[in-house]
Amino acid sequence: xxxxxxxxxxxxxxxxxxxxxxxxIWRYKWIYLFMLLPGLAVIIIFRYxxxxxxxxxxxxxxxxxxxxxxxxxxxxxxPNGWTHFERMFAENDFWVATxxxxxxxxxxxxxxxxxxxxxxxxxxxxxxxxxxxFVQTVYTFPHFLSWVVVAGxxxxxxxxxxxxxxxxxxxxxxxxxxxxxxxxxxxxxxxxVISDIWKEGGWxxxxxxxxxxxxxxxxxxxxxxxxxxxxxxxIHITLPEITSLIIIxxxxxxxxxxxxxxxxxxxxxxxxVFDVGDVIDTYIYRITFQSASAMDYGFSTAVGLFKNxxxxxxxxxxxxxxxxxxxxxxx
Numbered sequence: 001x002x003x004x005x006x007x008x009x010x011x012x013x014x015x016x017x018x019x020x021x022x023x024x025i026w027r028y029k030w031i032y033l034f035m036l037l038p039g040l041a042v043i044i045i046f047r048y049x050x051x052x053x054x055x056x057x058x059x060x061x062x063x064x065x066x067x068x069x070x071x072x073x074x075x076x077x078x079p080n081g082w083t084h085f086e087r088m089f090a091e092n093d094f095w096v097a098t099x100x101x102x103x104x105x106x107x108x109x110x111x112x113x114x115x116x117x118x119x120x121x122x123x124x125x126x127x128x129x130x131x132x133x134f135v136q137t138v139y140t141f142p143h144f145l146s147w148v149v150v151a152g153x154x155x156x157x158x159x160x161x162x163x164x165x166x167x168x169x170x171x172x173x174x175x176x177x178x179x180x181x182x183x184x185x186x187x188x189x190x191x192x193v194i195s196d197i198w199k200e201g202g203w204x205x206x207x208x209x210x211x212x213x214x215x216x217x218x219x220x221x222x223x224x225x226x227x228x229x230x231x232x233x234x235i236h237i238t239l240p241e242i243t244s245l246i247i248i249x250x251x252x253x254x255x256x257x258x259x260x261x262x263x264x265x266x267x268x269x270x271x272x273v274f275d276v277g278d279v280i281d282t283y284i285y286r287i288t289f290q291s292a293s294a295m296d297y298g299f300s301t302a303v304g305l306f307k308n309x310x311x312x313x314x315x316x317x318x319x320x321x322x323x324x325x326x327x328x329x330x331x
Contacts, residue, residue, distance in 0.1 A: 057084055057302035084302035094303065097283035100276060101307075104265075105257040107189060112197050113253055116204030117246060121234055123205060124212045136209070139202025150199055151267035154191070158182055183272040192277075196264060207249070211242040247327045255315025258307045280307050 025032060060080040088094050119139065126132040142150070158164050158181045169176035181187055215238060223233050262281035269277040278286075280303065288300040319329040 056298045057305050061298045084299045097278050097280045101260045101279040104260045111193050115197050115201045120205040120208035142199045143203035147263040147267045185273050185276045188273040188277050211245045215241045247322050251318045254318040258311045
């Protein structure tokens with residue numbers, strides 16, 4: 001059977017499976033609705049109810065703690081026009097943070113996005129079930145570690161008294177004289193990418209393994225009969241079957257590029273690497289809570305709004321490009 005015939009068969013089975021899934025969802029619609037309610041409640045409470053706070057970007061807001069509610073402060077604060085945005089675009093630190101956010105997110109997208117897909121395929125191809133479950137557990141476990149814990153592990157490995165320095169200096173004593181691995185701008189971004197892949201790569205395989213498990217076994221059986229080897233079956237059956245999920249995850253990742261993982265960077269960076277590690281989220285934190293002046297919630301809201309608008313534009317653009325190439329997209 002030619003590769004085109006296999007892909008045609010995969011497409012037909014995919015359409016058939018989609019119709020079956022929609023029928024099953026409709027049959028158990030009330031159960032699905034009950035399961036969705038907690039998630040919807042969280043989204044409404046933490047995403048939609050705070051939306052009026054966006055008005056702070058155009059107001060001069062000074063927090064005073066008393067009996068007034070946040071919405072009372074919003075209505076009583078003095079309008080400030082576009083002053084916060086003008087200040088934002090005039091500050092050099094803002095543009096440095098924006099550039100770092102894009103660069104770090106692009107590097108993570110390029111190296112980190114394919115890793116869970118490749119790992120999921122490799123795990124799925126294992127024949128020993130116990131070893132397969134063990135490997136999946138080992139790769140998934142780091143996700144449940146806090147970035148505070150991971151940052152401590154990185155410090156113990158690469159710090160001045162870390163294991164890596166001890167090993168390197170035992171081989172080359174001269175290497176320990178100027179040891180500044182954690183404070184070197186050239187090493188910081190690779191450190192972010194490697195630690196992020198180590199921590200989240202295994203967790204990202206869960207969706208892909210579930211999608212691979214849903215592939216019709218008869219497709220593989222037919223391909224084996226026609227003489228297809230394991231690699232050919234991965235290329236012509238497994239990957240086409242999970243392409244829709246890959247596209248959706250890629251669109252969501254592109255739409256989240258302006259969020260460069262605040263927890264990770266905040267726990268790993270330091271002033272010597274601000275030039276390559278300070279992102280928009282850490283920049284907002286510094287100007288809001290570490291500034292010598294009073295907390296300027298209006299300015300930080302304007303910066304956060306700018307970041308979210310860029311995320312929205314990237315999301316819509318990625319979805320549009322996916323549709324131009326014949327994929328469903330997310331909306």
